[in-house]
Amino acid sequence: xxxxxxxxxxxxxxxxxxxxxxxxxxxxxxxxxxxxxxxxxxxxxxxxxxxxxxxxxxxxxxxxxxxxxxxxxxxxxxxxxxxxxxxxxxxxxxxxxxxxxxxxxxxxxxxxxxxxxxxxxxxxxxxxxxxxxxxxxxxxxxxxxxx
Amino acid sequence: xxxxxxxxxxxxxxxxxxxxxxxxxxxxxxxxxxxxxxxxxxxxxxxxxxxxxxxxxxxxxxxxxxxxxxxxxxxxxxxxxxxxxxxxxxxxxxxxxxxxxxxxxxxxxxxxxxxxxxxxxxxxxxxxxxxxxxxxxxxxxxxxxxxxxxxxxxxxxxxxxxxxxxxxxxxxxxxxxxxxxxxxxxxxxxxxxxxxxxxxxxxxxxxxxxxxxxxxxxxxxxxxxxxxxx
Numbered sequence: 071x072x073x074x075x076x077x078x079x080x081x082x083x084x085x086x087x088x089x090x091x092x093x094x095x096x097x098x099x100x101x102x103x104x105x106x107x108x109x110x111x112x113x114x115x116x117x118x119x120x121x122x123x124x125x126x127x128x129x130x131x132x133x134x135x136x137x138x139x140x141x142x143x144x145x146x147x148x149x150x151x152x153x154x155x156x157x158x159x160x161x162x163x164x165x166x167x168x169x170x171x172x173x174x175x176x177x178x179x180x181x182x183x184x185x186x187x188x189x190x191x192x193x194x195x196x197x198x199x200x201x202x203x204x205x206x207x208x209x210x211x212x213x214x215x216x217x
Numbered sequence: 218x219x220x221x222x223x224x225x226x227x228x229x230x231x232x233x234x235x236x237x238x239x240x241x242x243x244x245x246x247x248x249x250x251x252x253x254x255x256x257x258x259x260x261x262x263x264x265x266x267x268x269x270x271x272x273x274x275x276x277x278x279x280x281x282x283x284x285x286x287x288x289x290x291x292x293x294x295x296x297x298x299x300x301x302x303x304x305x306x307x308x309x310x311x312x313x314x315x316x317x318x319x320x321x322x323x324x325x326x327x328x329x330x331x332x333x334x335x336x337x338x339x340x341x342x343x344x345x346x347x348x349x350x351x352x353x354x355x356x357x358x359x360x361x362x363x364x365x366x367x368x369x370x371x372x373x374x375x376x377x378x379x380x381x382x383x384x385x386x387x388x389x390x391x392x393x394x395x396x397x398x399x400x401x402x403x404x405x406x407x408x409x410x411x412x413x414x415x416x417x418x419x420x421x422x423x424x425x426x427x428x429x430x431x432x433x434x435x436x437x438x439x440x441x442x443x444x445x446x447x
Contacts, residue, residue, distance in 0.1 A: 100222055100225060103222075103225040103226040103229070104225045104226065104228075104229045104396075105229075106226050106229075107225060107226035107227060107228065107229025107230035107231075108229045108230070110230040111229070111230050111231070111232055172222070172395070172396075175222075175225050175229070175395075175396060176395060178229060179228065179229045179395075182229065183232070183233040
């Protein structure tokens, strides 16, 4: 039984990193495909499209920081806490990354027609980034209570 | 990549359309559109072809019967797997059925026996033949104006109204699809509306009228059409 609990603890430590990486990969690929499509139709502003498609890459950074914060000796006493915080923050980061990629793709699709709305079109992606930051910050705060 | 993100690059590579009736032509040529659509999977390309073909007037023979047209609609529905595209297709067919009924009644035709056309209102329309809008003013609020335009013998106004209603319907469906196959299919159907409006010209109408007349008079061998090639 102890082995299973310890395994869950290690899973919790690495989950934010792994799920954050998956989130960034999926999000960046969604937004990246949108920017490639938009580049075939527009005459300029390619740098902006590529820049926007890198937005979801922050999720893996948050995941790495959470992983380092959770990283400690895993004991039967702290494994449950590590598992809970790690898995749930990882899932939150994953959703944020994927949907931020979709929001970025929509922004790219809209701004290829109307470049003047570039800033406003990024607002949904920025709001999703805020939710990712919430998941990140409060994972750090809560992890301070784990022995 | 999931179905809803299947065609992100393709969708982003398609230019947006200007306002209907303001734009003189579609936002990109058919050749360029077809080149972009090569990114579709064979299954999706087939579904799009079926949908486009079934909704295109030029794909119908001029002497097609009601039964043949209805049979073709049913066959097309069978070949379109996406529920939202099936719904969109049925909506368009219901709209066409209502307009066809308006035209028939305007010509003084009697009440059709049994059902008429395709969709939910096929029995409702003959049952309410005497009402100006077949009691369909709630689901089809534009029918009143269409009825008025037919009475006023204003075919251009009617064409404009029908294209506008179809465009609005498609835009409503498009709001639910961003980067999936349905979004591509709806884009192509909107492209067709722009193309239809852009191509409407007196010269084309005269050519089509001549073709119709030739077909109608095909059995009468003695009549020579002035200017027609032998």
